[in-house]
Amino acid sequence: MPRAHAATVADVLVWANLRGTDSHGVSRVPRYLEMIEAGDLNPAAEPQIRTESAASVLIDADRAAGPVAMTFAMAAATDKAKQAGIGLALARATTHTAALGYYTLKAAGEGVAAIAASASIPNMAYHGARAAGVSTSPISIAVPGGERGPVVLDLGSGIVSIGGLALARRQGKPIPEGWALDEAGIPTTDPQRAEIPLPMAGPKGSGLALMVECLASLMVANPILADTVGRPARGRRHRQNAFAIAIDVARFGDPALFAREVDRLAATLKALPRNPDVPEILMPGERGARSYEKRSRDGIPLPRRVADELARVAERLGIAIFPVN
């Protein structure tokens, strides 16, 4: 992979660790390498704009690393927004987009409101079904802020994330009813059997995921779900499509006023009376911003098993790795 692209991937993964989203951090490196070795991720890919209009681009990501494709897409959407008020970038045939909040937050830093979402293989139940029918389709929305910084929402459309199920599995703790199905599609509270998360708020979560597939995949004639639902996961290629939308705040009003109003809204909500079991009312992304600050200062605690795995793949590839203790 060209050095600049590798640096982008590293930046996005380490950012997720800094934000405390370890499920999307450097622990993904071994999987990314597998994707390269399987031919699912093209390390030589350079995302290209295929068609372009006043406010939109269709990008052929050519199976580039997700961070490379999404950085390119969010920048293109931001450029278009600055020219046209709103901008859309469709990224066709990308790979694992990593933490979407990275891109929307970066865009917010450039004065736009940003929306990004990605479509992937079926790994979440469609409402009413006893099988994976849609993807957990992450969606992120960010807006520039004032002294408190941008607000960034980053959510999956499942009631629990795949990473959340993996964590429950490692901890051996039963999961709540209504969270997941087992491989056969039967509801389960056993974390060792839980495979398929259920959608958040039933039809709302799976409806959002379905719409992400329509907007990201069908819009660029690269359907993922209809080709893979009900087929064996083994041997299936890793595939994603994504979109990024940017809206130029300065086009519609004074950006300084917007920033102050975002701060004022956050302060208003944070001052509301709280549930007794909630120590503080948090804005979307606030916990991540605190983790970012703390971990930027104190370092990222890396579980031994992740550090060992990184050391193993580094050794296999003959790459020097800084000692981890």
Next chain:
Amino acid sequence: MPRAHAATVADVLVWANLRGTDSHGVSRVPRYLEMIEAGDLNPAAEPQIRTESAASVLIDADRAAGPVAMTFAMAAATDKAKQAGIGLALARATTHTAALGYYTLKAAGEGVAAIAASASIPNMAYHGARAAGVSTSPISIAVPGGERGPVVLDLGSGIVSIGGLALARRQGKPIPEGWALDEAGIPTTDPQRAEIPLPMAGPKGSGLALMVECLASLMVANPILADTVGRPARGRRHRQNAFAIAIDVARFGDPALFAREVDRLAATLKALPRNPDVPEILMPGERGARSYEKRSRDGIPLPRRVADELARVAERLGIAIFPVN
């Protein structure tokens, strides 16, 4: 109200009844009249484009009836999308938007994918708070379809709608835990005390609602929440802002292929193995489309109390009303 605007309002309300969404149907007429009488809804308003760019418009709705403002906004977003790939219309100072699916579905009929959302006064708990901090902010997304027709998702960001709570109140049935707070912010299962719905999926639902306020209200320098949260509801003006986004399907591929793929995806998901308690797997908007067909043929069953109320306001205003039986 000019005859054409009244016809738009009537069309949108009756559409909601035809779709089976009676909470957003003609039962709203008395409330709309109150809004006119209180000066919250300006019947003479003509929505005006204030600023315009290649892909966006900022509309001053001047407190027009929501259906008038949103029809104008969705049409403007669709026009922009046809020119620029994507189009954005921000509707500043509108009133109750009614059923958002009406506008997105209409846009889908013109070959665009459409997203609409509206921001309103605080009526839903912010996650972790014991008070209304955000609005139930409806969001609708629609895409053109093929033989099966468009797919239209229409959701509120609450775990239950305000209409859903009102229904439970009329039926006198206890509501599930985790649905609502009472006026004082205490969780309740008593439908007579339930006032404030909780957000769907906790921070996800209230995060989405917060973002709708940022995108629809702060973007046009017309904040609603920060001015009203924690203040008495009595005497408060009815206010909304909204946005509509359209994406031109034909710009990025063959619209006939897109339509076929939407149909294929729906057919694939509908054929998944089902929960035993689910008679059929439904696409977003499918139940509404069936109701539309049935009620267009058989008529809309109107509860006696709604019919009586309509007759009363008609009499008060000296308007002839067709006899309801």
